[in-house]
Amino acid sequence: xxxxxxxxxxxxxKLALYAAGADETRIASTQGDRIADHAAAxxxxxxxxxTDADAAPxxxxxxxxxxxxxxxxxxxxxxxxxxxxxxxxxxVDPDHxxxxxxxxxxxxxxxxxxxxxxxFDTAFHHAMPRVAQMYPLPRRFRDNGVRRYGFHGLSxxxxxxxxxxxxxxxxxxxxxxxxxxxxxxxxxxxxxRSIETTMGFSPTGGVxxxxxxxxxxxxxxxxxxxxxxxxxxxxxxxVNREAGLLGVSETSQDMRDLLAREPTDSRAADAVALFxxxxxxxxGSLVAVLGGIDTLVFTAGIGERAATIRQRICKGLDIxxxxxxxxxxxxDAAIISTHGAAVTVRVIAxxxxxxxxxxxxxxLATGERDV
Numbered sequence: 001x002x003x004x005x006x007x008x009x010x011x012x013x014k015l016a017l018y019a020a021g022a023d024e025t026r027i028a029s030t031q032g033d034r035i036a037d038h039a040a041a042x043x044x045x046x047x048x049x050x051t052d053a054d055a056a057p058x059x060x061x062x063x064x065x066x067x068x069x070x071x072x073x074x075x076x077x078x079x080x081x082x083x084x085x086x087x088x089x090x091x092v093d094p095d096h097x098x099x100x101x102x103x104x105x106x107x108x109x110x111x112x113x114x115x116x117x118x119x120f121d122t123a124f125h126h127a128m129p130r131v132a133q134m135y136p137l138p139r140r141f142r143d144n145g146v147r148r149y150g151f152h153g154l155s156x157x158x159x160x161x162x163x164x165x166x167x168x169x170x171x172x173x174x175x176x177x178x179x180x181x182x183x184x185x186x187x188x189x190x191x192x193r194s195i196e197t198t199m200g201f202s203p204t205g206g207v208x209x210x211x212x213x214x215x216x217x218x219x220x221x222x223x224x225x226x227x228x229x230x231x232x233x234x235x236x237x238x239v240n241r242e243a244g245l246l247g248v249s250e251t252s253q254d255m256r257d258l259l260a261r262e263p264t265d266s267r268a269a270d271a272v273a274l275f276x277x278x279x280x281x282x283x284g285s286l287v288a289v290l291g292g293i294d295t296l297v298f299t300a301g302i303g304e305r306a307a308t309i310r311q312r313i314c315k316g317l318d319i320x321x322x323x324x325x326x327x328x329x330x331x332d333a334a335i336i337s338t339h340g341a342a343v344t345v346r347v348i349a350x351x352x353x354x355x356x357x358x359x360x361x362x363x364l365a366t367g368e369r370d371v
Contacts, residue, residue: 001059001364002027004049005356006042006107008064008099009183013038015045017052018357028052029353038099042106061107061116062360064154064352066096066203068120070145075123075359078104078116086118092145093202095240117360124153125187125194132196132289150197152179154352156187159297162348164192170344173294176286178279179350180309181300182210182253186279188286196289198282204239208278210253213243245271255302255309276312283313287320293343296322298336299350305332314345 001021007014016029030048032041063078069089076082083104090097107116133147156177164171175189185206187197198206198214208214216239224230224238246253249271251261261268287293298310307329314322321342329336337345 001361002056003357003360004058004061005353006061006063006103007353008038008103013041013045014353015049016353017049020357020361024354024357039102039106042103058111058114060360060364061111061114062356063100063104063116063118064121064356065100065118066121066151067093068122072120073123073126075117075119075363077363078118082118094236117363119154119356119359121151121153122149124156125150125197128194128196146201148200150194151199151203152185154355155179155299155350158351158355159299159348160189160192170295174290174292175295175297176283176293177297177299178303179300180298180303184209186282186286188290190290196286207282208275209244211241211244211246213239214278245275248274255306259308276309279313293320296343296345298347304347304349307332
């Protein structure tokens with residue numbers, strides 16, 4: 001099957017073309033970052049892929065949808081009803097859902113007869129223990145869908161499949177996945193299932209990120225709304241676009257920039273230190289939930305390529321059995337822990353797009369009905 005994958009972020013878009021069968025083979029790909037007009041960026045990206053995409057008929061277009069809400073726990077074929085339900089989630093995820101819906105509409109216009117498949121980032125965490133899903137709020141909020149959903153699920157799913165292919169015993173053990181990119185989260189996995197994750201109701205929660213606060217005292221938001229006279233849109237802009245590494249450094253959300261400026265810019269140094277401290281705290285809490293740890297996997301842009309960040313996160317965590325080999329870590333080796341360490345620390349490149357292609361092929365192969 002030929003599958004076109006569409007992965008829209010809050011300020012990015014990635015397109016890839018796959019031949020999906022027993023395995024997925026990437027034929028071509030393109031992406032754009034730091035974009036303002038997603039529709040224009042999508043058309044431009046598709047133009048770069050168009051020769052490959054139109055060389056033979058497409059069997060499916062697969063979309064990464066960040067939030068599945070209460071209704072969607074597995075990939076589904078996109079229908080008018082599905083689009084209406086996703087539209088209702090725009091208020092929950094205003095920084096991703098509008099772009100995803102625009103991409104669906106554009107692909108419907110360009111490829112009107114090609115099935116479109118929605119794959120959800122929240123699905124991997126759907127079966128978390130009930131206590132891990134709860135917020136300490138009146139029950140009427142949970143009745144209205146306010147619960148901890150978790151995100152980066154497609155990445156986690158890919159990592160666990162890759163780990164199972166490398167070491168099936170490790171994949172069945174106690175694993176923490178550190179997905180560290182512009183958006184960042186950590187997930188605790190036991191016996192292949194997510195049991196806790198740092199993100200919650202939205203992708204804003206959890207650890208410090210590129211432009212997102214992560215977890216923050218709700219009193220700060222009450223204060224910001226009063227003292228700063230911020231309405232809902234203003235608060236959303238503050239916690240999702242003006243905070244995190246960018247807010248602390250006042251210069252950049254890019255870890256590469258911050259590491260370069262760290263020796264001479266105290267604001268950049270503060271941002272890097274806070275990021276690493278936030279990850280260390282989260283890692284400790286997940287180890288507690290798991291009752292120990294057998295494998296730690298670093299993935300995504302920072303996780304895969306920033307050796308100094310990995311080193312700072314793991315430093316001093318010998319109590320958990322975490323010991324990095326400096327030479328292996330500097331080389332971004334597949335295993336960066338010391339030989340014989342109690343915890344195996346790995347670097348595995350994630351591939352959400354490949355999971356999109358796999359899910360789309362599975363949906364079509366099983367003949368799933370329109371939902």
